Amino acid sequence: MGIYVHGYSETEACRLADQADTLAELLHASVRFPKGSRVLEAGCGVGAQTIHLARNNPDSLFTCFDASGESIMKARERLDQAGLSNSRFEIADVYNLPYEAGSYDYVFVCFLLEHLREPETALSVLRRVLADGGSITVIEGDHGSYYCHPRSPAADQAVQCLIELQARKHGNSLIGRQLYPLLAGSGFREAHVTPRMVYVDASRPDLVEGFTRRTFIAMVEGVKEEALSAGLIDEASWNKGIADLNRSTHEDGTFCYTFFQATAMK
Amino acid sequence: MGIYVHGYSETEACRLADQADTLAELLHASVRFPKGSRVLEAGCGVGAQTIHLARNNPDSLFTCFDASGESIMKARERLDQAGLSNSRFEIADVYNLPYEAGSYDYVFVCFLLEHLREPETALSVLRRVLADGGSITVIEGDHGSYYCHPRSPAADQAVQCLIELQARKHGNSLIGRQLYPLLAGSGFREAHVTPRMVYVDASRPDLVEGFTRRTFIAMVEGVKEEALSAGLIDEASWNKGIADLNRSTHEDGTFCYTFFQATAMK
Numbered sequence: 001m002g003i004y005v006h007g008y009s010e011t012e013a014c015r016l017a018d019q020a021d022t023l024a025e026l027l028h029a030s031v032r033f034p035k036g037s038r039v040l041e042a043g044c045g046v047g048a049q050t051i052h053l054a055r056n057n058p059d060s061l062f063t064c065f066d067a068s069g070e071s072i073m074k075a076r077e078r079l080d081q082a083g084l085s086n087s088r089f090e091i092a093d094v095y096n097l098p099y100e101a102g103s104y105d106y107v108f109v110c111f112l113l114e115h116l117r118e119p120e121t122a123l124s125v126l127r128r129v130l131a132d133g134g135s136i137t138v139i140e141g142d143h144g145s146y147y148c149h150p151r152s153p154a155a156d157q158a159v160q161c162l163i164e165l166q167a168r169k170h171g172n173s174l175i176g177r178q179l180y181p182l183l184a185g186s187g188f189r190e191a192h193v194t195p196r197m198v199y200v201d202a203s204r205p206d207l208v209e210g211f212t213r214r215t216f217i218a219m220v221e222g223v224k225e226e227a228l229s230a231g232l233i234d235e236a237s238w239n240k241g242i243a244d245l246n247r248s249t250h251e252d253g254t255f256c257y258t259f260f261q262a263t264a265m266k
Numbered sequence: 267m268g269i270y271v272h273g274y275s276e277t278e279a280c281r282l283a284d285q286a287d288t289l290a291e292l293l294h295a296s297v298r299f300p301k302g303s304r305v306l307e308a309g310c311g312v313g314a315q316t317i318h319l320a321r322n323n324p325d326s327l328f329t330c331f332d333a334s335g336e337s338i339m340k341a342r343e344r345l346d347q348a349g350l351s352n353s354r355f356e357i358a359d360v361y362n363l364p365y366e367a368g369s370y371d372y373v374f375v376c377f378l379l380e381h382l383r384e385p386e387t388a389l390s391v392l393r394r395v396l397a398d399g400g401s402i403t404v405i406e407g408d409h410g411s412y413y414c415h416p417r418s419p420a421a422d423q424a425v426q427c428l429i430e431l432q433a434r435k436h437g438n439s440l441i442g443r444q445l446y447p448l449l450a451g452s453g454f455r456e457a458h459v460t461p462r463m464v465y466v467d468a469s470r471p472d473l474v475e476g477f478t479r480r481t482f483i484a485m486v487e488g489v490k491e492e493a494l495s496a497g498l499i500d501e502a503s504w505n506k507g508i509a510d511l512n513r514s515t516h517e518d519g520t521f522c523y524t525f526f527q528a529t530a531m532k
Contacts, residue, residue: 147443149440177522180467181415191469193467195522197461197463202450252447
């Protein structure tokens with residue numbers, strides 16, 4: 001089981017909700033399931049993605065699992081508050097699922113594989129619970145896809161701290177670019193990967209605020225103490241890195257990040 | 267006037283033609299001009315882009331200029347051979363254009379600004395020859411947007427040689443991410459930038475061959491002697507870098523690069 005690099009704080013729960021709201025249209029707009037579909041969401045966390053999936057697909061039934069009981073409670077509460085009743089939440093281990101082989105039509109995975117020590121094994125297990133002819137959708141980021149203008153070695157170093165800390169927890173924040181070989185290697189067929197690049201400049205103030213500041217920079221800032229404790233960076237360099245990331249949100253700055261969305265068939 | 271980092275060899279002319287053919291659909295599919303448009307193509311080189319523009323817009327008249335008389339001759343020959351008569355070619359300096367103010371409806375710029383010492387000045391001059399209400403389309407790459415799987419510091423180092431050599435010639439191969447501020451800074455309004463990301467995996471053999479190998483890796487390989495002469499890298503590291511770039515074209519490899527397409531109004 002992976003260790004979640006971003007932690008489980010209230011701030012983090014808010015960051016995830018902000019992130020999901022801003023990204024929902026970009027990442028989920030094309031995710032529609034036929035009426036009556038049985039969908040398994042792996043690693044649903046606090047339900048940040050689930051709420052959009054359940055709302056956009058009212059005639060599908062979602063089974064959502066996560067390793068964290070606390071996250072599951074929050075997810076259930078969130079969906080209840082939204083008045084959505086087409087999802088159930090369970091604690092489960094992605095490497096040892098309590099579901100029968102072939103019992104789901106679709107599997108949805110978002111921001112999970114990056115935190116796992118053995119993503120290919122997890123995909124093999126998820127493939128097993130998928131019905132023949134069923135399909136999987138996987139959405140992951142890739143922190144190595146980030147770049148901005150003006151360029152800043154200090155900003156790169158701060159982002160590298162996040163990449164390194166996630167790697168030390170046996171995660172892989174560069175996994176987006178690897179979805180194709182991972183899906184092919186775990187037995188799926190017809191893997192198709194679509195990059196979902198987020199490009200931000202001053203003409204897109206919603207993305208400047210919702211993505212660059214409140215999603216990406218907030219995520220990097222979240223590992224400050226850990227990065228300093230681990231001796232990966234000194235505080236002055238860290239502060240310069242964060243300041244330079246914020247610099248890219250100015251009138252003449254730009255920011256780029258790419259998510260990868262993959263689909264594949266059993 | 268910029269110095270063209272890639273040189274003017276026959277091999278380079280072939281690389282540009284390969285590149286343009288593979289990329290034409292990705293980069294030009296949306297470039298259509300109304301009937302009767304007067305279009306100025308700045309930095310047309312050997313006509314690698316012109317042939318697609320002229321063919322896709324038979325009722326527009328193209329004036330195409332470049333600093334190199336040799337390139338202009340090749341471009342003219344290429345369009346003649348294709349039986350396209352809606353373009354004329356001229357030698358001109360982008361900083362000192364021989365055209366009247368307001369004499370064009372559209373300006374098209376592709377892979378030019380990256381080679382210029384003063385891209386913002388060039389854009390200001392191009393804006394002057396544009397009619398009021400006319401628009402500019404700019405397409406540029408960004409070598410800092412490249413990444414691949416498996417990751418390789420040696421491959422990164424080889425690509426960095428190309429970036430550094432272009433910078434020493436007062437070019438900027440990281441200009442794609444800067445199009446928005448450059449256009450805004452040179453007086454254009456309503457600048458809108460669209461990233462055109464090229465994602466390549468084994469399910470896309472045409473791109474593996476046409477883009478990763480014959481466009482990108484060929485471009486990096488083109489500066490080998492110069493990089494070695496300049497002492498930017500030793501030969502063993504260079505060879506490892508190129509081998510690792512080629513490694514990303516294998517069955518389990520992936521490759522990413524992003525072009526930026528911008529439009530803006532006078």
